[in-house]
Amino acid sequence: xxxxxxxxxxxxxxxxxxxxxxxxxxxxxxxxxxxxxxxxxxxxxxxxxxxxxxxxxxxxxxxxxxxxxxxxxxxxxx
Amino acid sequence: xxxxxxxxxxxxxxxxxxxxxxxxxxxxxxxxxxxxxxxxxxxxxxxxxxxxxxxxxxxxxxxxxxxxxxxxxxxxxxxxxxxxxxxxxxxxxxxxxxxxxxxxxxxxxxxxxxxxxxxxxxxx
Numbered sequence: 001x002x003x004x005x006x007x008x009x010x011x012x013x014x015x016x017x018x019x020x021x022x023x024x025x026x027x028x029x030x031x032x033x034x035x036x037x038x039x040x041x042x043x044x045x046x047x048x049x050x051x052x053x054x055x056x057x058x059x060x061x062x063x064x065x066x067x068x069x070x071x072x073x074x075x076x077x078x
Numbered sequence: 079x080x081x082x083x084x085x086x087x088x089x090x091x092x093x094x095x096x097x098x099x100x101x102x103x104x105x106x107x108x109x110x111x112x113x114x115x116x117x118x119x120x121x122x123x124x125x126x127x128x129x130x131x132x133x134x135x136x137x138x139x140x141x142x143x144x145x146x147x148x149x150x151x152x153x154x155x156x157x158x159x160x161x162x163x164x165x166x167x168x169x170x171x172x173x174x175x176x177x178x179x180x181x182x183x184x185x186x187x188x189x190x191x192x193x194x195x196x197x198x199x200x201x202x
Contacts, residue, residue, distance in 0.1 A: 024112035
């Protein structure tokens with residue numbers, strides 16, 4: 001799954017609305033199909049990513065949490 | 079008009095008199111724009127005082143916190159549009175040249191039309 005094309009977006013320590021804003025910018029800068037790994041500590045980011053996916057159509061391929069850090073893999077739609 | 083694009087129109091009625099009520103509209107608007115929603119904020123009643131030159135960089139949303147300008151720029155940077163209405167400028171004794179750049183003046187008819195075109199109108 002993970003390959004060189006996965007760009008990491010570290011939003012740890014940032015609060016709402018920054019993770020979603022930074023994700024939006026990163027997605028716009030990415031090529032269709034590209035995957036972005038988003039790291040966040042904002043507990044609101046779980047619900048926000050769900051809403052982001054529903055609204056924009058960019059897919060959240062994976063979501064997990066370890067030691068208070070949420071990790072999402074988001075793929076830009078084609 | 080692209081029917082696929084969702085639109086939200088926010089209405090901000092509070093101004094510099096209550097700093098703790100000044101930033102939420104910019105958070106929510108910026109989040110919406112990040113989700114590819116077309117977002118505008120209409121400043122009416124006391125809302126236009128937030129747009130006065132010199133206010134964004136000095137108004138602190140909470141003691142010791144960052145300035146309102148930080149949240150305002152975040153919203154503008156991602157494409158949120160700012161609108162103001164003429165009568166509320168009179169109410170707050172402001173003129174367009176007293177306001178920060180990039181604010182569009184609209185009238186009541188334009189506001190109502192925007193409200194009908196929007197998928198949701200949210201008032202603060």
